Amino acid sequence: MNLFTALHRIRDEQDPSIAFDFSCRSAVCGSCGMLVNGKPRLACRTLTRDLPALIQLMPMPVFRLIRDLSVDTGVWFRGMNGRIESWLHEARPFDPTAPEERMDQATAEKVYDADRCIECGLCVAGCATAAMRPGFLGAAGLNRIGRFVLDPRDTRSAADFSVLSTGEGVFGCLGLLGCHDYCPKDLPLRERFAYLRRSLAWNLLGLGGRKR
Ligand code: SF4
Ligand code: FES
Secondary structure, rough: OOOOHHHHHHHHOOOOOOOOOOOOOOOOOOOEEEOOOOOEHHHOOOOOHHHHOOEEEEOOOOOOOEEOOOHHHHHHHHHHHHHHOOOOOOOOOOOOOOOOOOOHHHHHHHHHHOOOOOOOHHHHHOOOHHOOOOOOOHHHHHHHHHHHOOOOOOOOHHHOOHHHOOOOHHHHHHOOOOOHHHHOOOHHHHHOOOOOOOHHHHHHHOOOOOOO
């Protein structure tokens, strides 16, 4: 049985008032994150047989608590996406009749990989810096910036994201890499941070990597 099913049984048989979030039941919507014996996990992807007899569930930290196991990740992600202007910044005006732009296969795969983030917030809930520094972008935010730096259609380079070189960006990371361990999509977050640090250094030293 997974934790999602166990919680439904508790709600059906013991406590109809218990609050927790879910939607897809298959690790796609990212809404069932919680602390399971102290570690951030998706309830729909965690099997009770893999856990000890005593299972302690807590709401994820950092995000605003709604009730019981339910937290508001939406406000946090909306704030982060707004801060980094999480949409393509192209030099040319959008032309719906233009032919599709080509991208080399290796770059397209890297952009696709970054886009696999389901915004579950597990990386943020497991991050010491995010717990101490409310403005920290977290692995989800840094992964998102990496997505645009990788994308040749976006005019922005790493140095154009002013927050990136501050303590709320990639240099705020303490290197504990809980995010890398807990991400249910196995995104290469450690590699993404290294890529951003490298890109930023190249940009700031004038050694290349600038898109404009
Ligand atoms: Fe969830 Fe991974 Fe995206 Fe973080 S990077 S929000 S852990 S999918
Ligand atoms: Fe959607 Fe778990 S219910 S990720």
